[in-house]
Amino acid sequence: MAALLLSSALPISRFAFIFKPSSHRGWFPNSRPLFIQFRRSLCPPLNPLQSQFKPLCVASSALKPAAPIMAREDVVILGIETSCDDTAAAVVRGNGEILSQVVSSQADLLARYGGVAPKMAEEAHLLAIDKVVQQALDNANLTAHDLSAVAVTIGPGLSLCLRVGVCKARRIAGMHSLPIVGIHHMEAHALVARLTEKDLHFPFLALLISGGHNLLILARDLGHYVQLGTTIDDAIGEAYDKTARWLGLDMKKGGGPALEELARQGDADSIKFSIPMRQHKDCNFSYAGLKTQVRLAIESRKICIENTPISSANPDDRSSRADIAASFQRVAVLHLEDRCERAIEWALKIEPSIKCLVVSGGVASNQYVRKRLNHVVNNSGLRLVCPPPSLCTDNGVMVAWTGIEHFLVGRFDPPPLANEPEDYLVDLRPRWPLGEEYSQGRSEARSLKRARIHPSLTSIIQGSMQQ
Template sequence: MDKDINILAIESSCDETAAAVVRNGREVLSNIIASQIDIHKKFGGVVPEVASRKHIEVINAVTQEAIEASKMRMQDIDAVAVTYGPGLVGALLVGLQYAKGLAYALKKPFIGVNHIEGHISANFIEHKDLEPPFVCLVVSGGHTFIVYMKDYGVFETIGETRDDAAGEAYDKVARAIGLGYPGGPKIDKLSKEGNEQAIYFPRASFHDDSLDFSFSGLKSSVLNYINKMEMKGEEINKADVAASFQKSVVDVLTENVIRTCKLKKVDRIAIAGGVASNSRLRQELIAAGEKNNISVLFPSPILCTDNAAMIGSAAYFEYIKGVRSSLDINAMPNLKLGER
């Protein structure tokens, strides 16, 4: 396609209100994020109703800021894209309805984007020459997947969590040892002061040779350890708990994604999602990649957390294939990767 394609993208699936302008799927002209972390900290996690109300309050200002920062005019945008699932239904609806209104008013094409596909596409922004096929490990607060990306927009899910996502387990363990929300960065930081060999926590595996994950047993094991220590009146070394828990999570994530590369005979792993910022995960994956002659790619931290630039990237590859969404499209909180 000779003409540059500029897409205005909106993301509101959880507790970040975000808007971005992305050119040709890989160049970010603006990427504005209004985070609600400080609002939800006092609740120990995201409260859906509070998140929805905050999205309503700021979405117009965030979108206008994204347009201004891009140095473009609203009427020069080629298409409007938005996350329509998965996520919190109320939060999704705020962004979805706002984006529909914009597309209708501007008479521009409208594209609904899968949030998980957005996380994967963040790697196209960070790594300009990246092209499928490759394996992607998606690890965030609500999602843990191993995906084989055959082509742009064409995915095969190889493994996924059967219960808690890795990020959920981080949050619950962080709460149990008194670190608060959000748990991932806090455990990552504290674990640097601990001994990851101090306590053995289980790694779930399945007899059917599946590459799925399960973190609920690990979470329960950590909670049981804490309860036993408290019942015996013994002091809990929080840093050791954090480091040992994190090692268990990282070990199984690393093992399964390396196995997937060997299964699919590919030599590139792209990491996506909020937990992709975890320092221990990055360290272990890079080491395992070097050992197995597999390159490991990470987005910048700003592209790991929820943002609209990743949605704009994913939308571009749909746009050039001729994919358009109806203005009747509804929020789909349980949308699966590859579904439309």
């Protein structure tokens, strides 16, 4: 969570706050909690600068108030998301009612730079953030004074982009004495399915697929996740985007949608790409090798996209590109299927009661992906749960909803100071695992980079609860 300066060199990363309600917003009638329990951090600072600020406050869910602090339907939370290339905000009520949802896309920048350029993305966030947040409040017919708390993504993601959202959230929370909830981006992708599917209960299996992440997790409870598999190099969304760019597709609507559309016109069996990591009997993902295969296939067919975008290609050239797109998509999704089948087997051993596979993240909007994974879960006796496409891509609703889930069990930070300086150090977690790694899930293919990785959300919460 965004930081509070400490007078001590020892960081304190966990607080539990319990307040008496006095009204709809009755958390901080005098901006002072009636009860505070301090918990010393279980984790040392990641770097010398980190000793100057306090990470996300995680209150133990074992510390329950005698009575509910606030009725669920009375909770109203603003969610802010700026982890990568979209500026998003939403207002959601505790009962799941979406009061507003606003997204400012950076599609033009993606097309211009051929991907996410962090500095350009940061500038776009800075230009859009005030308008997006205000529009979310206006569309909900509310002001910041009507909010119960502010939730904001603090990681994983691009530091420059995360900072924009966190600073905006802290300004609003400080000005209006609102609690603030730090959100894990991937947890938000997983939990938004619980907003749209009211009967989705823990435990469940989740496949989170996007431009930056491939993640298979077993969600045992709120804040308790087991990582069954992750990407060891490139994620599927990044592979879709690169392939679309190499094929000369229009990137303004996103590489994934453009490639899926072209693939419908091609022969998926025309090119025999190898399925990645078939020799490794785990649940981890790798798309770097498949990208290389695609690049070689394009070169062997002498497709020159620099001079001939898809819109100008002749029928034979377009057909050749469509075959590559279809063949790539078939193998890319076969890799997903293979890993999901093994993950279902492992998850049922750990939690035999699971009934659902949740598929979320930007790539979950792909209809071919949904169709193939639905076949996998049907063979396993599970049910496929996919949020609507507007909630699969990065959005403020998923952040607000995840904030509601944690807020209602007491996991939040107190309001920041109203007059924080603009250069105030905030806690950002660009590389932040969601769950603890399953012992059988460790990759033998390649050593994953682990430098500067923050302790997982699960380890922080579980450590707090054990204390």
